[in-house]
Amino acid sequence: MSGRPVARVLLDSPLPQLDRLLDYAIPPSLADQVEPGIRIRVPLRTAGRIIDAFVIEIGEAVDPDRPLSEIDAVVSAARIVPPHLYELARRTADRAAGSAADILRLAIPRRLVRVEKTWLARESAPEPVVAPEAQDWARRALAGFPGLAEAVGEGSRLAIDAPPRAERAFSGASTAAWAALFAAAAALTLAEGRSAVLVVPDHRDLEQLARALAGLLPADAVVSDHSDRPAGERYRDFLRTVEERPVVVLGNRSAIYAPVHRLGLIALWDDGDPLLSEPLAPYVHARDAALVRQGLEQVALVFAGHTRTTDVQRLVEIGWVREVAAHRRPTPRIVLSATQGDAAPARISSGAFAAARTALESSPVLVQVARPGYSPVLVCASCRRAARCRHCAGPLQAESRGSVPSCRWCGRSAPVWSCGHCEGTALRLASSGSSRTADELGRAFPGVRVILSDGTHAVAEVADEPALVVATRGAEPVAANGYGAVLLLDGERMLMADSLRIGEDCLRWWSNAAALAAPGAPVHLVGVAGAVARALATWTQAVYARAELADRAPLHLPPTARVAAIEGEAGAVERALDELRAAVELAEDAVVGPVEAMLGPRRGEEGVRALVLFDYASGPRVTASLRASVVQTAVRGRRSARGARPRNTLRVRVDVIDPAL
Incomplete structure (x- = not known):
């Protein structure tokens, strides 16, 4: 190089104002060691300390007379940030109005010196070879x-x-x-x-x-x-x-x-x-x-x-x-079961109960439920209103039969409780979790092994022998040769969740469970009707997604439009919205809010929240404006801190999956 060589580095810092490439002079003592992709340490003059950074590229100083800080040390010779990784981090961060350093922090695991030294001392190895018989199997597997x-x-x-x-x-x-x-x-x-x-x-x-x-x-x-x-x-x-x-x-x-x-x-x-x-x-x-x-x-x-x-x-x-599309389209045997008028145990139709009894003669049976625990919801026995904790107003639950109720939010027990509405003191179990369902089915099928699988009791696989497997959604074990029957319970309760995508989610939970059934085994969806049930019964999930998309389009709900959530202090959010309106032409109803909200992982941090709906074409301009507002707010907060620890008062999240949450 004819000019003064510099390293353009990305600092490993969460501060949004440092999310750019900075020039650092390469000292002569490190000239042979500094290469693109390696990890180094550099001084940060504004903070008076040394921090880690990644060398992205080597170039020449734009202004030879401008004083530059020098690289302090080379941490490792391993080139862990190749150009395509930095480009991916930069593009992904820009799309989400975030920092490239945050993406690299997700991509690169914690460094271990011993492992790295062993890797640097390795001998070169040839490229892997896929055996011909493996390639033949792969072609046959994809032929469907x-x-x-x-x-x-x-x-x-x-x-x-x-x-x-x-x-x-x-x-x-x-x-x-x-x-x-x-x-x-x-x-x-x-x-x-x-x-x-x-x-x-x-x-x-x-x-x-x-x-x-x-x-x-x-x-x-x-x-x-x-x-x-x-x-x-x-x-x-x-x-x-x-x-x-x-x-x-x-x-x-x-x-x-x-x-x-x-x-x-x-x-x-x-x-x-x-x-x-x-x-x-x-x-x-x-x-x-x-x-x-x-x-x-x-x-x-x-x-x-x-x-x-x-x-x-x-x-x-x-x-x-x-x-x-597949050449042949296999579908599970879905049965829509109703519980009205049945004498079978609660929550299970007579047809589903009979299918379980028949299947248990030779194979395991899967029972999917909505919630873990024993009774996740307790109500007043007199007025049937939900029982609430007197400390935080959280919902009370029972962890086992006869146990002292406890709060799902704060964890406090409630040995003495009274209803705030009718002053009743008796509680009633209003729902059945995975533990209570396992208990009830164990009594209904004496002598049959009952296996519980949820977030607390994780089971990955079950043997091909008679057993009742009670699992929460997403925690279903795999049966060696498939389940002899699958019972999908609590469907109506699942569909009542306050979520834009609850129909999609329920269809996904039920379809994934149905896929675990043995060929020809019955899959009973109990007590559910409507579009989601029909999509499962006919195994036309793509048709359901098409209908959902058509329903959301007139309302500009995701994913027909992109949604950004802006949270923080009222003044910071208002300034960000004003700057966004100046940079991008938004529809009149594109901004929802701001409204008061409780922010941050610690409940009690007050602020406001606004939603911005925008189309995909204007996405780059919207995210650039929001990112600029985050940087400006961070710089303003640092200047006003006066020695105190600066606090970022503006947070942006782009592509919110469900604006209602």
């Missing part, structure tokens, strides 16, 4: 979807309705059909010398994928990226993804940012699951990050599920995503 293998090879954007059944993996083990499809697509992608990223919601889905990939690919060609793993293993596998060798990555939502070499496929399972929505700033859903990455790297993108979200359906209808 005509044109799917070719579409993946061409880098298309695809939507697949996964078959609701189990398949035989390459190893001969039983696994979910969707997992076999993902494994097959990943194998063919790796055979072409390209990487694949497979993203699923939770550990149960990861186990299905791992079973499908077992023996199919070389051991060093598959890595896992999920937060439940030991820190050392996770960082080691992350370092494997930055190598210039293709690899297959399977993990949860953060795996979407895996900096793999020559990416060829992104596959996302069950994008309606809330676990794929990132709870940390800038709150980017894995589906949106996948769309951004596909646009940057021009790779194949596959959305698969037993149901179709309205988000994916919108992409299908505008032609951005292509639907690939």
Whole structure:
């Protein structure tokens, strides 16, 4: 370089005003060590301290006479932020009005020096080779979807309705059909010398994928990226993804940012699951990050599920995503059961009860319920009003039969309680959770083993023997050869939840449970009628998503429009809205609020909240304006702090899934 060399770095800082590339002079002593992608330490003059940063690029100083701070030290020679990872972080953050450093913090696990030194000292390894018999199996596995293998090879954007059944993996083990499809697509992608990223919601889905990939690919060609793993293993596998060798990555939502070499496929399972929505700033859903990455790297993108979200359906209808249908469309045997007039135990119709009794002669039976616990809701025995805690007004619950009621919010027990409406002192169990359901079914089917699976009692798999499996939604274990019957209870209670997407969610919960049934086994949906029940009975989830999308379009509800939530002090929110109106022409009814709200993780932080509805075309201008407001508010708050710890008084969340929550 003819001019003075500088490193353009991104500081590892949550401060929004530092979310840009800063120039730092490279001292002569570090000239041979500073490279793009490495981690360094630099001085932060405004704070008088040294912080971590990532070198994004090496260039020349724009103004040779301008004084620049020098890099303090090189932390590691590992190039963990390749150019395509920074570009993905920058584009994703800009779309969500957030910081690129926050995205990198999600993508890069905690550094472990010992693991990193071992990785830096490794010997070069050849690219993984997929055996011919594995490729043949993969082609046969994809043959059920005509044109799917070719579409993946061409880098298309695809939507697949996964078959609701189990398949035989390459190893001969039983696994979910969707997992076999993902494994097959990943194998063919790796055979072409390209990487694949497979993203699923939770550990149960990861186990299905791992079973499908077992023996199919070389051991060093598959890595896992999920937060439940030991820190050392996770960082080691992350370092494997930055190598210039293709690899297959399977993990949860953060795996979407895996900096793999020559990416060829992104596959996302069950994008309606809330676990794929990132709870940390800038709150980017894995589906949106996948769309951004596909646009940057021009790779194949596959959305698969037993149901179709309205988000994916919108992409299908505008032609951005292509639907690939199966050659044969298997459907479960759905039975809509009514409970009126039945003499069977509460909540279960006579037909469902008889189906369970018959199936229990030789196989397990799955019973899906709405809530965990014993009795999540207690009411006054006299007036039937909900029982409330006298300390925080939270709902009271019973954790077991005869136990002292306790508050679901504050956890305080209520040994002595009186109704605030009628002054009654007796309580009544108004609902049945998973524990109470297991207790009742255990008495109804004496001698049958009862297995409970919920957030507290997690069960991943059950044997192929008679047993009653009571599980909350999303916690259903996998049966070795499928369930002999599936009973879906509390459907009406689930549909009563105050959520824009509750119909979608219920259909997804029920469809995923129905997919666990053995071929031909009955699936009883008890006490539910209407559009959602019909969609399940006819197995036409895409049709339901299309109807939902059509209903939301006139009201400009997501996903037909994008929604941003702006929260903070009243003055900061008003200024942000004024600046947004000046930058973007919004519809008259585009802004809802501001209204008073309780903000922050600690209840009691007062402020206001406003919602902004905007179309996709104006998205870049809206997010740029909102981000500028966040930066300006942060700078203003720092100047007014006068030695006190500055507080960010404005928070923005873009692409709110459900504005009602």
